[in-house]
Amino acid sequence: MNNTVFTKDRLINLAIIITTIWFLWFAQHFFDEYTIRIINNVAIFIILAVSYNLINGITGQFSLEPNGFIAIGAYVTAILTVDSEAMLYQYDIEDPYPWVLALQSNFGWALFFSGTISALLALSLAFPVFRVRGDYLAIVTLGFGFIIRILAINSPEITNGSLGINDIPEFSNLYWTGGLAICTVLAVLNIIYSKFGRAMKAVRDDEDAATAMGINTFKIKTMAFTTSAFFEGIGGGLLAALLTSISPDLFTFFLTFQLLIIIVLGGLGSTTGAILGTIFVMAGLEYMRFLDEPINLFGFETEAMPGMRMVVFSLILIFVMLFAREGLMGKRELKDLFKKKKVNK
Amino acid sequence: MDILTFMQQMVNGFSLGSMYALIAIGYTMVYGVLRLINFAHGDIMMVGAFLGYTFMAVFELSFPVTVLLSVLISAALGMFMDKIAYKPLREAPKISLLITAIGISFFLENAFTVFAGGTPRPFPVPDYMEQIFDVSGVIFSVASITVPAVTLVLLLGILYVLYRTKYGMAIRALSFDIKTVNLMGIDANTIIALVFGLGSALAAVGGLFWAVNYPSVEPMMGVLVGLKAFAAAVVGGIGSVTGAVLGGFIIGFTEVVVIAFWPEMGGYKDAFAFVFLILVLLFKPTGIMGEDLEKGRF
Numbered sequence: 001m002n003n004t005v006f007t008k009d010r011l012i013n014l015a016i017i018i019t020t021i022w023f024l025w026f027a028q029h030f031f032d033e034y035t036i037r038i039i040n041n042v043a044i045f046i047i048l049a050v051s052y053n054l055i056n057g058i059t060g061q062f063s064l065e066p067n068g069f070i071a072i073g074a075y076v077t078a079i080l081t082v083d084s085e086a087m088l089y090q091y092d093i094e095d096p097y098p099w100v101l102a103l104q105s106n107f108g109w110a111l112f113f114s115g116t117i118s119a120l121l122a123l124s125l126a127f128p129v130f131r132v133r134g135d136y137l138a139i140v141t142l143g144f145g146f147i148i149r150i151l152a153i154n155s156p157e158i159t160n161g162s163l164g165i166n167d168i169p170e171f172s173n174l175y176w177t178g179g180l181a182i183c184t185v186l187a188v189l190n191i192i193y194s195k196f197g198r199a200m201k202a203v204r205d206d207e208d209a210a211t212a213m214g215i216n217t218f219k220i221k222t223m224a225f226t227t228s229a230f231f232e233g234i235g236g237g238l239l240a241a242l243l244t245s246i247s248p249d250l251f252t253f254f255l256t257f258q259l260l261i262i263i264v265l266g267g268l269g270s271t272t273g274a275i276l277g278t279i280f281v282m283a284g285l286e287y288m289r290f291l292d293e294p295i296n297l298f299g300f301e302t303e304a305m306p307g308m309r310m311v312v313f314s315l316i317l318i319f320v321m322l323f324a325r326e327g328l329m330g331k332r333e334l335k336d337l338f339k340k341k342k343v344n345k
Numbered sequence: 346m347d348i349l350t351f352m353q354q355m356v357n358g359f360s361l362g363s364m365y366a367l368i369a370i371g372y373t374m375v376y377g378v379l380r381l382i383n384f385a386h387g388d389i390m391m392v393g394a395f396l397g398y399t400f401m402a403v404f405e406l407s408f409p410v411t412v413l414l415s416v417l418i419s420a421a422l423g424m425f426m427d428k429i430a431y432k433p434l435r436e437a438p439k440i441s442l443l444i445t446a447i448g449i450s451f452f453l454e455n456a457f458t459v460f461a462g463g464t465p466r467p468f469p470v471p472d473y474m475e476q477i478f479d480v481s482g483v484i485f486s487v488a489s490i491t492v493p494a495v496t497l498v499l500l501l502g503i504l505y506v507l508y509r510t511k512y513g514m515a516i517r518a519l520s521f522d523i524k525t526v527n528l529m530g531i532d533a534n535t536i537i538a539l540v541f542g543l544g545s546a547l548a549a550v551g552g553l554f555w556a557v558n559y560p561s562v563e564p565m566m567g568v569l570v571g572l573k574a575f576a577a578a579v580v581g582g583i584g585s586v587t588g589a590v591l592g593g594f595i596i597g598f599t600e601v602v603v604i605a606f607w608p609e610m611g612g613y614k615d616a617f618a619f620v621f622l623i624l625v626l627l628f629k630p631t632g633i634m635g636e637d638l639e640k641g642r643f
Contacts, residue, residue: 062440128627135382135443139575140626143619146572154612253568257451264444307463310455317448321441322433 009335017182024178036174037242042282043177044238047184049262049274051231054188056260057269057331058197059224060204063129064256065141068148069229071251072121073114073236075152078165078246079103080110086167093156093163100158107171111180111237118233119226126222145256152248164247165240172242180238184231189271189333191227200224204269261317266328273329280328281313288312352483354605355598360489360558362597363496367551368574369581369589370503371544377520377584378540380439384446385426386548387571388453391564393419393549394468394556395457401469408471416549423545424538432534435523450568457564465563468556492554499547500590506543507586516540520584569615576618580625582635591633596621 027039052066082090084101105113129140152159159165191197199220202210211217240246258281266277291308320327368390375383396415400406406414430449434442470488478485507513515536518526527533555570556562573596581592596618604611625632 060440062443128623132626132630135376135380135439136579136626136630138443139382139572139579140619140623143572143576143622147616147619150613150616257447260444260447268440305459307455307458311452311459314448314452314455318430318445318452321445321448322430325437325441 012335017186020178020182024174028174038282038286039174040172040177040242042278043174043181044172044235044242045259045262045278045282046181046275047177047231047235047238049259049266049278050185050188050271051228051235052259053263053266053269053271053274054191054200055224055228057263057267057274058192058204059200059221060269061130061221061224062135062138063141063225064138064253064260065145066228066232066259067251067253067255068141068145069118069122069232070236070239070255071148071152071248072118073233074240074246074251075159075165075236076114076117076233077107077110077237077240078168079158080105080113081107081169081171081241082165082167087165090163090166091156091160093161095157096160097157107169107176107241111234114237115230115233118236119230122226122229123222126218126225129225130218130221142253142256145251145253149248149251152251159248162248164245164250166245168240168244168246170241170244172238177238177242180234184234185271185275188227188231192271196220196223201269261313264317264320264327267326267330267332269331270327270329270333272332272334273327276328284313285309349482350605354601356483356485356489358598358601359493359594360597361601362594363493364551364554364558364593365570365574365577365597366496366590366593367499367547367554368571369578369593370500370586371548372575372578373581373583373586373589374516374540374544376578378516378523378537379431379442381431381442381446382575383544384443384571385449385453386544387567387569387574388450389419389423389426389545389567390548390552390555390570391457391562391567392422392453393545393552394562394566395461395564396549397553397556398466398468398562401471402466408474412550412553415553416546419549419552420542420546423541423548426545427538427541432537454564454568461564463564465561468560468562470557470560474557488554488557492558495550495554496590499550500586503543503547503586512536512539573615573618576622580621580632582632585632585634588632588634 024039027036031039048066048070055061055063079087079100080103083104087096087101125144129137129144132140153162155161156163192200199210199215200223202213202215203217203220207217210220243250262277262281263274264277265280266273266275288309291312292306368386371386371389372383375381375386393415396418397411400411400414401408426449430445431442434445474486474488474491476487478487505513507516515526515531516539518529518531519533519536519540523533526536551570551574552567555566574593577592577596578589579592580595581588581590583589599617599621600614603617604614
């Protein structure tokens, strides 16, 4: 095929996108509510994992802050979409500020602002955060996630404190979550295959060498960080509109830990891996629900053990790190798999 | 604020700072030799407190015996953790080591939640620890004197081990270059295990004191304390033992004093350590006592 517009890669991608859209339409119309909810969840976590992977896997800057950005996104969407009467009724600790009541928009704009505000915050954070490398980065970003949560608890005029915001209109459906998941994956893949993406990988593989090649590493890291914060904010907004009620307890380090397992299992640095990881982990969390409940072992009833799933998941994380550090995909993408097959033939 | 309240806050700050210091020493030593933030260190402190609870409430042992047993078992746990999870990754990228540490931290927290229950349990504080002295208006409990005193003794002990013994010399050598140390005929893995053992023992002491001062134990108690202690280690200059103790006191005092002066800031108490951390990294990334990142530590 000598056609440069419809290359084989592009046709495969187009086919995958059309299949996914058809699947979303089919699921929205014919699946039961429980399954739709799980698919919604998976779609949101694909957005979160793919964007988290951009900073952690592609750029190699090990950061632990997504719970902070997701929280900001969720709160922005909640404040913008809950109408002022419902807000006045809910805010028990302190009356909300007038501007909190006045800010109203439709769901699309709310998501856009969720992303933008997260991204702006990431931009202003980049300066202190990227002064440090490696492990320090992890702990500073972890601290940032904590601070966001503490701020949410301590500003009841804006966030209703630890009570959280309830009765958020349930806007999230498969078209929103799935559609935005497709957009996120496409956007992130486009970044990865652009010159910026190559620069990000160079920063990951050897920062000093990248600097020597004339790459402004601070700029590249900031770009990756801001982009990932933008999509995490949008994911947070979708999450708020799916759950319909949010509180600071939702955005603990546990959320970050879940995303970390997803991208490590999928393979740090692979977008395909992040998507597969999301599907495996989310399905696993649903499937392993039985672990938290009483188990009937040959007639012996064990007690209910809430938290057992997380014990299993942390063991999986340790085992992946010890024995299969590459994860499912390593740094490969879907199209690399096709290439490999060709070579083998 | 009158002078009495101020003195009282000083006593409280000393006590809190000592506990952060005890835990920070473990972070700083492990970071010194492996360049690893041992995320599970705060959870070792939790394990130490839980062991104390088990020995005192279940087996009804006396407090000194409890301390001895908990410290020994925690030290063994720290060494075991190193052998199982960190040793196979010595040659791996640093990030793998960090992710494993996070995994172990989550494993310990959740395993204790599953098998011990997530609700806080009251810690049986021995009566003599709760005895109170009134020195011209400033109130001391036995615990609030014991904690800084023990911290000081342990700090001197650690400094003695580091600077006056052969093992200490090996630890300091490791912080320069692991490969060369191996070539010198020293078994680096034994020394690293020793560092984990020492650090975990101190964390267990910190955990026991924490349980005595705030008499309850629960599986998540180590998370926030651990992070603040790490912040203390960075503020003091990571890699420096004296710096870690200094950092612990700074963080402890700030928390106590700020809340005493501005009680309405109480809700933000847990954020101070991180604000400190970010400020230090912005203006003096090596901390107070720290040296250049590329040189050896201690």
